[in-house]
Amino acid sequence: MKRLFSLLLIVALCSAMSMVVKTEDGTAVLSSPSLTVKLNSRQNLMDIGGTLSVPMFPIVKSKGVTIKASTPKETPFRAGEEVSSYGLSYPENFGGDVFASVDIEATDSYVSQVIHLDNNGEKALTVEVSINPTNGGPYYIFAPYKRNPSSSYLWFSPPLAKERADGVVATFDRVRPTFDQPKEINLKDSLAQVLSWNLQLAAGEKKDISIKYASGYVNNETLLEGDPYSPSYSKQYLLNTDSEPLFKIEGAGASSSIKPSLDKTATGTDALDAFKQVLDSIASTPTSESTLATLNVNLNDAVKKSGLGLDSIEKALLFREMSRSQGIPCGIVVGYKGGNYYAWAVAYLGLSKFTYDPAGKMRDYKVVYTEPEPPNCRGDMYSCPWSAGLRTGMVCLGPICFSAYILIAALAIVAIAVFAVFQYKTDVVYKMMGLQKGKKAIIKDKINGSYAIVNEKFIPNGPLESLVWNALRRRGGAFDSAGYATETGFSEVLVKSAIEKLVERGIIRRIK
Numbered sequence: 001m002k003r004l005f006s007l008l009l010i011v012a013l014c015s016a017m018s019m020v021v022k023t024e025d026g027t028a029v030l031s032s033p034s035l036t037v038k039l040n041s042r043q044n045l046m047d048i049g050g051t052l053s054v055p056m057f058p059i060v061k062s063k064g065v066t067i068k069a070s071t072p073k074e075t076p077f078r079a080g081e082e083v084s085s086y087g088l089s090y091p092e093n094f095g096g097d098v099f100a101s102v103d104i105e106a107t108d109s110y111v112s113q114v115i116h117l118d119n120n121g122e123k124a125l126t127v128e129v130s131i132n133p134t135n136g137g138p139y140y141i142f143a144p145y146k147r148n149p150s151s152s153y154l155w156f157s158p159p160l161a162k163e164r165a166d167g168v169v170a171t172f173d174r175v176r177p178t179f180d181q182p183k184e185i186n187l188k189d190s191l192a193q194v195l196s197w198n199l200q201l202a203a204g205e206k207k208d209i210s211i212k213y214a215s216g217y218v219n220n221e222t223l224l225e226g227d228p229y230s231p232s233y234s235k236q237y238l239l240n241t242d243s244e245p246l247f248k249i250e251g252a253g254a255s256s257s258i259k260p261s262l263d264k265t266a267t268g269t270d271a272l273d274a275f276k277q278v279l280d281s282i283a284s285t286p287t288s289e290s291t292l293a294t295l296n297v298n299l300n301d302a303v304k305k306s307g308l309g310l311d312s313i314e315k316a317l318l319f320r321e322m323s324r325s326q327g328i329p330c331g332i333v334v335g336y337k338g339g340n341y342y343a344w345a346v347a348y349l350g351l352s353k354f355t356y357d358p359a360g361k362m363r364d365y366k367v368v369y370t371e372p373e374p375p376n377c378r379g380d381m382y383s384c385p386w387s388a389g390l391r392t393g394m395v396c397l398g399p400i401c402f403s404a405y406i407l408i409a410a411l412a413i414v415a416i417a418v419f420a421v422f423q424y425k426t427d428v429v430y431k432m433m434g435l436q437k438g439k440k441a442i443i444k445d446k447i448n449g450s451y452a453i454v455n456e457k458f459i460p461n462g463p464l465e466s467l468v469w470n471a472l473r474r475r476g477g478a479f480d481s482a483g484y485a486t487e488t489g490f491s492e493v494l495v496k497s498a499i500e501k502l503v504e505r506g507i508i509r510r511i512k
Contacts, residue, residue, distance in 0.1 A: 017031060028041075031369045034375060035048070036372050039086070050243070051245075060098070098117060100115065113131075144184065145181055153387070174210045177196055179194060179196050221378065247317070250297070256325070259325070260275070262326075285311045299318060312358040313341070315343075319347075335366055363506060468488060
């Protein structure tokens with residue numbers, strides 16, 4: 001039971017981020033199912049969702065003196081690994097009687113930036129703080145103060161159907177920016193001074209400015225009207241050809257020169273098959289891999305050099321662009337193995353998926369990046385999940401959020417009930433599983449037996465898979481669920497499930 005409670009706690013509170021890559025220019029990329037973050041300590045920049053880029057150490061002025069950023073301390077980066085959070089901190093630096101330091105923490109759902117200020121002087125003073133985004137305009141800023149003066153967030157969106165599209169929400173845990181937004185929707189060519197504070201600090205006083213940034217999406221279902229493929233509104237974010245959290249794309253629209261013409265009666269599957277055939281006719285590089293030394297991709301250059309062969313990232317991005325321009329939602333997936341990266345694309349037709357695997361190798365790689373699905377909402381901005389701020393220790397199912405600790409308690413009660421049934425009401429369990437107590441199974445699976453290991457280089461993921469894989473190799477491929485349950489500490493149902501998944505993925509093959 002102790003292990004069970006630990007697992008419940010981990011599942012509820014510690015969703016993981018994948019360390020995707022650290023590029024030659026020092027950009028560390030981390031990604032989760034809902035957010036991609038880029039942190040570059042050399043350039044003092046962090047990028048949230050490919051939408052908003054801000055300095056990690058802001059401009060801090062006191063008595064006319066600008067406090068310099070100190071050398072940051074950063075969590076070690078190991079590509080391909082998973083972490084519950086990733087941290088970076090700027091130790092205290094001094095200027096104008098003020099000490100300033102910054103803590104950055106990237107989690108699976110938001111990025112936290114806490115600016116610590118300490119007046120070390122003997123008199124009160126004013127500290128000026130500015131977080132000047134590096135993005136060029138125009139930008140739409142949604143400020144809810146007009147209708148809700150107590151709100152503590154701003155919404156930033158590039159000019160994609162005005163405020164209805166990809167964006168970033170910045171919520172303020174303690175102090176709202178000094179600069180007041182006079183309107184709900186503000187169109188700005190420059191974001192300078194939007195995130196700025198004038199703080200009064202008494203002698204010896206300390207104050208923190210705490211901001212949380214997260215990606216979001218505001219659906220505009222009118223944009224889906226007339227689309228022949230009837231895409232789900234929940235996948236609308238994958239239709240935007242300008243949306244790109246991971247790569248920096250140049251040469252947008254380059255795929256139009258190789259995109260095949262389609263008959264008016266062509267179905268979505270017909271279109272995707274045609275795109276696949278065109279790209280399959282272009283040679284691949286010898287390995288189809290990339291080192292991702294840079295995240296810059298020029299699709300015009302890719303099309304021009306197609307006669308020399310394209311890697312999987314170039315092919316997947318061209319497939320995605322053709323699909324989106326056709327009105328079919330499509331996203332990128334990136335796998336990692338031994339320092340190299342391989343990409344494929346997944347398109348969505350209603351509830352079905354169409355996977356384009358450029359060289360048929362995607363099963364050989366551990367997935368480290370899937371194009372994130374940001375929290376989204378329909379209609380009025382006040383109904384969006386971030387309208388009440390970004391809450392920690394919460395679990396959200398769609399728009400409904402509740403405390404992770406309540407979830408743990410509920411799961412614990414269920415676990416105890418199930419344990420009690422198994423422990424004291426075994427006759428009930430036997431009936432549920434199709435067994436007769438003290439007799440042979442009425443329904444008997446065929447999982448126990450011998451297996452040949454097909455992929456010796458396979459790297460298991462998670463404690464269950466690791467224990468089963470190691471036991472299987474030690475026993476020369478022999479599997480019996482009862483023995484494995486005793487050895488691993490997991491139930492027979494779980495160890496059987498692990499074996500089934502290894503077979504499905506082609507890692508092992510049953511021989512008898």
